[in-house]
Amino acid sequence: MGAYIVRRTLWAILLLLVVSFLTFVIFNVFPSADPAALRAGRNATPALIEQIRRNLGLDKPFYTQYWIYLKGLLEHFNLGYSYYNTESVKSEIFSRLPATISVTVGGFVAWMLIGIPVGIISAIKPRSLLDRIMMGGSLVAISAPVYFLGLVSLFLFAQGTGVLQWAGAAGSYVPITQNPGTWFNSLILAWLTLAAAFAAFYARMTRGNLIEVMHEDYIRTARAKGLRESVVITKHGLRAALTPIVTMAGMDIGLLLGGAILTEIVFNIPGIGRYAYDAIVNADLPAIQGTVLFGAFFIVFANLVVDILYAFLDPRVTYG
Amino acid sequence: MALLEIEDLHVSFKTVDGVVHAVEGVSLSLDARKTLGIVGESGSGKSVTAQTILGLTRFPNATISGRILFDGHDLLTMSTEHLRDVRGARIAMIFQDPLSSLHPFFKVGHQIVEAIRAHEDVPRDLARKRTIEALRSVGIPSPDERFTSFPHEMSGGMRQRVMIAMALALRPDILIADEPTTALDVTVQAQVLELIQALRDDFGTAVILITHDLGVVAQMADDVAVMYAGRVLEQSSRETLFTEPEHPYTWGLLQSIPRLDAPRTGRLNPIAGSPPSLINVPRGCTFHPRCPYAPPPAFETEPALAPSQPGHLVRCHLPIEERKRLWQSLQKEHPVLR
Numbered sequence: 001m002g003a004y005i006v007r008r009t010l011w012a013i014l015l016l017l018v019v020s021f022l023t024f025v026i027f028n029v030f031p032s033a034d035p036a037a038l039r040a041g042r043n044a045t046p047a048l049i050e051q052i053r054r055n056l057g058l059d060k061p062f063y064t065q066y067w068i069y070l071k072g073l074l075e076h077f078n079l080g081y082s083y084y085n086t087e088s089v090k091s092e093i094f095s096r097l098p099a100t101i102s103v104t105v106g107g108f109v110a111w112m113l114i115g116i117p118v119g120i121i122s123a124i125k126p127r128s129l130l131d132r133i134m135m136g137g138s139l140v141a142i143s144a145p146v147y148f149l150g151l152v153s154l155f156l157f158a159q160g161t162g163v164l165q166w167a168g169a170a171g172s173y174v175p176i177t178q179n180p181g182t183w184f185n186s187l188i189l190a191w192l193t194l195a196a197a198f199a200a201f202y203a204r205m206t207r208g209n210l211i212e213v214m215h216e217d218y219i220r221t222a223r224a225k226g227l228r229e230s231v232v233i234t235k236h237g238l239r240a241a242l243t244p245i246v247t248m249a250g251m252d253i254g255l256l257l258g259g260a261i262l263t264e265i266v267f268n269i270p271g272i273g274r275y276a277y278d279a280i281v282n283a284d285l286p287a288i289q290g291t292v293l294f295g296a297f298f299i300v301f302a303n304l305v306v307d308i309l310y311a312f313l314d315p316r317v318t319y320g
Numbered sequence: 321m322a323l324l325e326i327e328d329l330h331v332s333f334k335t336v337d338g339v340v341h342a343v344e345g346v347s348l349s350l351d352a353r354k355t356l357g358i359v360g361e362s363g364s365g366k367s368v369t370a371q372t373i374l375g376l377t378r379f380p381n382a383t384i385s386g387r388i389l390f391d392g393h394d395l396l397t398m399s400t401e402h403l404r405d406v407r408g409a410r411i412a413m414i415f416q417d418p419l420s421s422l423h424p425f426f427k428v429g430h431q432i433v434e435a436i437r438a439h440e441d442v443p444r445d446l447a448r449k450r451t452i453e454a455l456r457s458v459g460i461p462s463p464d465e466r467f468t469s470f471p472h473e474m475s476g477g478m479r480q481r482v483m484i485a486m487a488l489a490l491r492p493d494i495l496i497a498d499e500p501t502t503a504l505d506v507t508v509q510a511q512v513l514e515l516i517q518a519l520r521d522d523f524g525t526a527v528i529l530i531t532h533d534l535g536v537v538a539q540m541a542d543d544v545a546v547m548y549a550g551r552v553l554e555q556s557s558r559e560t561l562f563t564e565p566e567h568p569y570t571w572g573l574l575q576s577i578p579r580l581d582a583p584r585t586g587r588l589n590p591i592a593g594s595p596p597s598l599i600n601v602p603r604g605c606t607f608h609p610r611c612p613y614a615p616p617p618a619f620e621t622e623p624a625l626a627p628s629q630p631g632h633l634v635r636c637h638l639p640i641e642e643r644k645r646l647w648q649s650l651q652k653e654h655p656v657l658r
Contacts, residue, residue: 217420220376225435225486226408229400239425315470316424 004319005308012300019296020073021066023289028062033283035083056083069289079293080286084279089290093272098175100271103194103263104256106187110195111202112249116242118199119206123241124233126211135207138200150193150266157189171268190267194260198252202245209241216240243313247306254302258295321392322349323526324373324411324494329386331368331377331550338599342368344550346386347625350494355520355527357541357558359534359573361595365550366530370496372396373528374413375403390494409439412487416499418479422471429455429467432486439490454485458515477508481515488519495520498530513539534573538562546570549596549606552625556632566634566643568611571650605637613638613646 036053037044053059057068072078079089118138122131141149154161158169168186176183213219214237222236223229259273268274272291279287311317331343343365350356358366371377373388373395388395390411395403415421423431432451436442442450448467455463458481471479480500487495497516501509517540520527529540537544537558544561546554546569554567565571572591593610596602602609605618617623618637625635628643636643 217415217417218423220371221415221421221483222423223376224374224407224413226404226406226438227434228404228438231438236423236426240423243425314425316472 001308001311001319005304008304008307012304015300016293016296017070020070020289020293023292024062024066024069024285027285027288028065035283035285038283039083058083069286079290082279082284082287084282084284084287089286092275092287093290093294096270096272096275099173099269100257100259100264100273102173102176102183102187103190103260103269103271104253106191107194107198107256107260107263108249108253110191111198114195115199115202116206116245118203120210120233120238122203122207123210123214126207131207135204138203141196141200142204144196146193146197146262147266149196150190150263153189153193154267170266173267173269187267187269190263190269193266194256194263202249205245205248206241209244210237213237213241243310246313247310250302250306250309251299254298254300254305255295257298257302259291323352323390324350324528325387325389326369326373327387327389329369329372329388330384331365331372332383333379334381334383335599340598341601342550342598343372344601346547346550346552348545348552348555350526350528352493352526353520353524354542355529355540357529357531357537357544358547359531359537359544360547361532363549363595363598364547365598366547367498368550369547370413370498370528370530373496374407374411375400376413405439408435408487408492409490410492411494411496412490412492413496413498414480414483414487414500417503418476418483419471419503421483422479424471427468427470428474428482429469432482432489435486436489450489451485454489455482457519458482458485458488460485475508476504477512480504480508480512484512484515484519488523488525491523492525494526494528496528496530499532500529501536502532516540534577546573549601550598551606551635552633553607553635554633555625560632564632564644565647566628566632566640567607567636568613568638568646569607571647572610575650605635 034049036049036056036058039052039056040049057065060068069080072080077090079093081088082092118134122134125131154170156163157166159165159167159172160169162169167189168182172182172186174182174186210233214233218240219232219236222232227236257272259271259276261273261277263269264271264273265277272294275287276291276295278284279291307319311319326346326348329343329346330341333340333342346365346369348356348358348369358369360366368377372384373390375395375398377384384396386396390406393402395406398406422428426434429448429451432454433444433447436447436450437444440447452463452467455466460466460478460481466474466478471482474482484500495516500516501512504512513536516527516529519525527540529536531537541558544556544558545552546561546567548569554561554565554570561570562574565574569591572589575589576591578588591610592612596606596609604620605611605614605623608614608618611618615637623635623637625633628634628640634643638646
């Protein structure tokens with residue numbers, strides 16, 4: 001197991017290097033706005049733009065730029081400084097991390113609490129009216145994009161803009177350390193919006209897996225032992241049906257920790273997703289690079305955690 | 321009164337291809353401490369019959385009729401609550417493939433503890449003690465270490481022993497063994513059969529043994545029912561079935577057993593043709609398309625399961641004397657292992 005983790009970690013580092021290089025190449029090869037011109041403002045003289053270009057190091061060839069960047073990254077874990085406002089990208093990202101974690105964890109709790117029970121109820125009586133209603137509803141939820149569902153929910157339920165003023169409006173985010181009640185209120189619509197598609201997808205997965213598992217021989221054995229049907233389903237059935245779902249949840253959390261871009265924009269939450277969006281709009285390479293690397297790190301890390309977790313969930317799996 | 325009485329059992333399933341008539345009018349009885357062998361090819365309805373006893377075929381698309389009397393109560397109409405008290409505690413079951421029949425994610429010890437605690441309100445450590453005792457009684461070496469093994473860490477024979485330990489932990493009146501040795505290595509098959517036999521004799525458990533292997537029946541059964549296309553074609557004591565079989569299908573089964581002492585002609589003697597579809601069962605006698613002796617009425621009407629002598633039931637249109645004569649001549653040209 002130890003050797004496996006070391007091997008996987010080395011691969012992960014290599015992968016992150018490749019990701020950082022590709023981001024650099026893409027930014028330099030494909031046309032984008034000139035960062036120096038953006039920085040200089042509206043009435044800048046060519047001389048000023050040229051000076052900014054030199055200050056930012058943009059006049060050097062891109063491989064030199066990459067080398068400087070890589071050296072800073074490896075020596076001091078320095079993600080560079082924003083072209084846009086010279087802030088340290090690392091501290092910008094870390095200051096936004098709590099908001100992104102709030103969105104992700106809250107959304108995760110919501111989609112698991114909704115998706116799994118819905119999937120179980122559907123699986124117990126497949127093809128029943130209840131099953132059809134819930135699976136039909138889940139199809140709608142999967143199909144509705146976040147920017148649509150989010151705006152509708154703001155229009156219906158948000159303070160200020162909503163018909164029913166139940167929940168916090170867009171842009172009302174405060175850190176949990178400041179006021180937990182306001183924090184919760186400001187995020188509840190974002191959580192539910194983010195959770196809708198995930199919950200629907202998880203419900204369908206749970207249903208499918210559980211229906212399949214309930215046909216297994218060991219379920220017949222559990223019944224033949226004289227166990228209650230509720231125990232047969234929730235213990236023997238779910239134990240097997242949820243294993244792939246737990247691992248999928250791990251990957252989805254990793255993905256969202258890199259920034260739930262659409263949700264953070266629609267609800268104007270100052271998280272990593274919002275930062276990535278602004279970075280792209282401002283052609284701010286260090287910020288883009290930083291958020292991409294951060295997202296990639298979470299995905300790679302989640303993958304590793306999930307693979308290790310799997311060995312605990314399924315005793316048949318071993319790593320050498 | 322018999323311990324278990326199956327009366328005119330019919331089981332059918334709706335499928336996309338049509339209605340599958342898996343069991344058609346089966347009546348069987350099992351006395352305490354006796355072993356009933358049910359023999360037949362795949363799709364003869366023997367497994368469905370066995371699983372219906374414990375209500376394991378109670379699905380929305382299954383239609384079941386008839387009666388299964390156990391201790392004077394009909395298992396088919398019993399509430400799920402009451403049936404649960406019978407399952408595992410009074411009638412236990414083991415299955416063909418012990419690997420897929422054990423839950424892959426739970427330790428084997430826990431799976432047996434669970435069976436005990438489903439029926440008896442015993443503390444965990446006592447259930448654990450009894451489980452280890454049960455594992456020991458089925459011949460599993462160092463049972464307290466095996467308690468924490470997962471099914472995939474054991475061999476096929478050991479897994480089936482675990483299943484048997486689980487089934488017999490609560491000393492049931494009846495053990496239903498559904499092809500218990502089919503998925504095992506030949507070398508292990510005999511050991512598992514001997515184990516079932518020994519435990520049956522020790523505990524006085526009645527056994528319903530489902531198999532396609534007449535050799536298994538010859539070793540263990542007191543009575544035998546031969547099933548084909550959801551029906552019982554012949555039913556008798558073991559001795560009678562092996563010495564005076566009267567149904568052409570039984571003859572075919574007996575003659576298809578390979579013999580070591582037979583002259584090596586290089587050919588086995590299978591029954592010609594293949595079992596009928598249970599969606600479109602042949603008209604008349606269900607076996608007539610494969611029967612070399614089928615008399616004209618067999619093409620039109622189905623024969624009844626009728627006694628040819630006390631305790632010997634045969635479902636065949638051939639006259640009794642004709643059957644005896646045919647068997648005699650078959651015996652001469654191709655003697656059957658006895």
